[in-house]
Amino acid sequence: VSDLYRRWRVTVFLVTLAAAVLFCIALTAAVLRVLWSAVVSSLSLLGA
């Protein structure tokens, strides 16, 4: 019976994996954005 569902299970796993990768990319992008804002703010403070 389990073999019958193998294709479905692999599909579900790949979809979950894709979602996780997308989520990680989004999270990293958000963190980098915050860090970049902090660096820019620091530099402008030093410049002032």
Added chain:
Amino acid sequence: MDGSDGLGCMLVAIGYLLAGLLLCLAAVPVAVIVALVFTGYAIYLYLRGVAAALGVGPDDRTVKLPEPPTRHEDGRDPAPPHYLYGPALADLAQTIREGRDRPYRALLSLLTKIKDRFFDWSEPNPLAWAFGGCLWLGLVLGALLSVLTVALLALWQLLFWSMLAGAAYGLIQALRGLDALNLWVRGIWMFCSSTCHRKVLFPIYACPYCQRKHHDVRPGRYGVFTRVCVCGTRMPTLLLFGSSQLKAFCPRCGDSMGDRAGNAPEFVLPMLGASTSGKTRMMLAIVRSLQERDGLTAEFADEVSRSIYEKYAPALSHGTDTWKTVPIRDTPLRAYRLHLTAHHGGRRLMHLFDPPGEIIETFENMQAQGYLTAARTFVLVLDPLTIDAVWWSFDDARREELARYRSGMSADHVFAQVLQNIEALGVQPKKARLVVALTKHDLVRGLVAGGNSDAVTAWLESPKIGLDNMVRSMCHAFGEVRFFRTSAWIEDGMVDTGIVSLTSWILDREGLKRTGLPEEDL
């Protein structure tokens, strides 16, 4: 205390102060980095858990699913359910279990390691405590972030499964509707002509490999387009996808419904008449006429029909007697089933019933003939030997010779009995057709008028014959009435033209046009 000691203490204090300041400045970035790294690690562990729960990769921790029954029991068919109907939910629960436990165990392990490494209370070390605190803070932040992430991923998984299940459910309903529409447009309904004599909505189908019976193969919990039998054979779920190629059985009586049930519109053709009126011979002649017709292919839909026909059909040309159809108590009448395919297009499944003549005598007997309520055309077989004018036109010797072929009931009495009983069964004759066959033309040659329906009608209504009341009643009661003079005798290998005309008229009215007879004869 001298001056150098005081300076040394001050320098140590300044050192601690600077170290503390640096630590405070570094604490936030360290905690953030630790949190992000742990979140990434937690996602990785979650995905490993999901992979294990779904059996992807070497670590197989799939949930054990219940085995399907080996035969139909408790409303369950011998087939594993479709993935989205049961196994998906079990898998979801297992992925949540596996995906949740692994990051949680990793978090506990890391916290324990940090505690052991940086918080050794026997040797006070403020720098180690501070660094350990940063790591703890980062892990706690990471744990919160990873809980959020894993929860979002699990939610996405649930959403994905729900979308698939919703789409599958919609597709199932759409396919069921489409199949019902297809049957309605093509005028297809299925009929059990073996035992229970009722219309069947959804037959039981047998697996073509192991013959296990599946009670409802329509799209549903066992599959959308196909279902898999417990033996591993795929079966189509709808007539649209070819389920008519499977062996069908009646869900009420369990008897076979013949080959290719549901492939074509069906019609029921009962042949009613008194005993010894020639119904059985006429039925055999009708089958032969259908088989020999140009423009039409007639095939038996089951082996029983074929073997009975092959056994008795030679009697038509040899002149020997056929069997007498006898009523058997509590044993339902079985129909002779034929697939009819017109070469110009159109297919029908014909259920031809040849009940014993005794059934028309009482309502109780007629009541057991459930197939009558499904018929749109009735064939009334009348014996011309029962007409006095015909009978008394023979001399004594001939009458003695023909006595064994003569039916016991007069034609008008047979019709009255049939009409009364079918009306009592709930049949509306006005919506039905009546085909009146005056049989045994080979025995009464030259005495019964023929040619076409009008000529036979005029002959029956003539003062000499005196059956004008019966003809009027027939025309008044039924929506359409046709008269034929027939003979079941095969002469020179040819079926009687009356039988050919009669079958052509019936086929035409049942929607099989141009099957071998000119339009003007119809």
